[in-house]
Amino acid sequence: xxxxxxxxxxxxxxxxxxxxxxxxxxxxxxxxxxxxxxxxxxxxxxxxxxxxxxxxxxxxxxxxxxxxxxxxxxxxxxxxxxxxxxxxxxxxxxxxxxxxxxxxxxxxxxxxxxxxxxxxxxxxxxxxxxxxxxxxxxxxxxxxxxxxxxxxxxxxxxxxxxxxxxxxxxxxxxxxxxxxxxxxxxxxxxxxxxxxxxxxxxxxxxxxxxxxxxxxxxxxxxxxxxxxxxxxxxxxxxxxxxxxxxxxxxxxxxxxxxxxxxxxxxxxxxxxxxxxxxxxxxx
Numbered sequence: 001x002x003x004x005x006x007x008x009x010x011x012x013x014x015x016x017x018x019x020x021x022x023x024x025x026x027x028x029x030x031x032x033x034x035x036x037x038x039x040x041x042x043x044x045x046x047x048x049x050x051x052x053x054x055x056x057x058x059x060x061x062x063x064x065x066x067x068x069x070x071x072x073x074x075x076x077x078x079x080x081x082x083x084x085x086x087x088x089x090x091x092x093x094x095x096x097x098x099x100x101x102x103x104x105x106x107x108x109x110x111x112x113x114x115x116x117x118x119x120x121x122x123x124x125x126x127x128x129x130x131x132x133x134x135x136x137x138x139x140x141x142x143x144x145x146x147x148x149x150x151x152x153x154x155x156x157x158x159x160x161x162x163x164x165x166x167x168x169x170x171x172x173x174x175x176x177x178x179x180x181x182x183x184x185x186x187x188x189x190x191x192x193x194x195x196x197x198x199x200x201x202x203x204x205x206x207x208x209x210x211x212x213x214x215x216x217x218x219x220x221x222x223x224x225x226x227x228x229x230x231x232x233x234x235x236x237x238x239x240x241x242x243x244x245x246x247x248x249x250x251x252x253x254x255x256x257x258x259x260x261x262x263x264x265x266x267x268x269x270x271x272x273x274x275x276x277x278x279x280x281x282x283x
Contacts (some may be wrong), residue, residue, distance in 0.1 A: 003052040005045075012063055012087040013080075018068055019061030019088060021095065022048040028055045029102035029125070029241055030092045034085055035060075036109030036133070037144065040067045045229055047106075054238050056104075059092040063111075065144070075143050078114070078135070085118045087113075093122075101125065102244060104167035106239060109133045109190065109218065110144075115196075116168040126171075126240050128180040130235060131190040132215050133219055137167050157194045163201040179205045180236045182229065184216035196267055209236055 006021040020041060031051050033044040036146050043062035050057035062068065063084050065076035093100040104126035107115030112132030119127055136151050147153070163173040172179070183195040195210075202208045211232055216225035 003049060008091065009057045010084075010085055010087050010091050012064070015064070015089070015201045017062050017084055019059055019091070020045060020048075022052040022058040022060070022195060023097075026059055026179070027097040027099065028220065029104065029244070030095065030098040030100075031058045031104045031106060031237070032085075032089055032092050032115075033058065033060045034088075034105065034107040034111030034115050034253060035063065035066070036054070036107075036111050039108070039111075040077075042067075046073055050234055052242055053235055056096050056241065057092070057095060058109055058236070059088060059095075061088045066265055074145055075117075077141055078144055079141060081110075081144070082117060085114050085256075086121060086243065089118060089122050102205070104128060104240070106130075106233065107132065115170050116171045116175075118171075120171045121178075122214055124162060124175070124179050125244075126237070127175060128182075129198065130182040130229060130233075131184050131187055132181075132194070134161065134166065134192055134194045134197065136167065137165075148162070157191055160193060160200065161197040163203075166197075169201040172198055172205075173203055175202065175205055177205065179209065180211045180233070182226070182232065183207065183212040184220070185212055185214050186216065187218045189218040 002024050006023055008019045008021055009016045010019050013024045022045070032047055035041060035044055039047070044060045048060050063073050063081045065073035089103070092098060094105060101123065102125050105115045105118060105124045107127040108130045110133050112129035113134065115127065116129060116132060118124065134157055135147055135153065136156060139147060139150055161169060163169040181195055181198055183192060199208065199210055213225055213228050216228065220226050220229055
């Protein structure tokens, strides 16, 4: 299915962030891509174009503190970036041809962490998290960069964290849609225990798909790792979208009688009188 790119500016607070719609020509589900800390939307355009070919409208964007707003990287907070995600989500949901009830959120690392939290604030249908990061809830309003000085993240991420003790994990516990969790085999930043915490939290999800990218590091630095993740993401989203379409078709095909109870017929007390031909109105 052909697609085209449309640059867009997304208003958030008193500023704006840059994004790019990747748009097919029909009404389809939406997919929001959220990059990790230190990344940009440019890293996700190839993936977005591949997913758009499935029949989806995709939106990539730059979190504040990145790309054209890099100067804010020392001051931007998790709250600021969560607002970025919500603003981008709302822009996608309002997009012509997008079904606001069928939106997938695809996040990597810091973007996966923010995406999980965003699922409690917006009606996300599908949640795909690749190497989602994990941070302590304390210091929510301080600059994100400062977290690496104030929190012992390596130690925190090597232990199993309960959903009750972490905002992102609590969001996963509350999520009722379909989840994809992707681990990198040689991830030195987000170790396997973080993925275990996320996996343990997804207790109420409709389905959970867990995959480990063999030989991959955190940033998917090899072409093989990039291709493997794209293939995995594309297959999963294709299955989710197709299953959703089948369910919609089944609901639409149900007889009207199943949708509402049949009213019992009541016989008239007296039969209707026949109308003589001359009493009929003139045509």
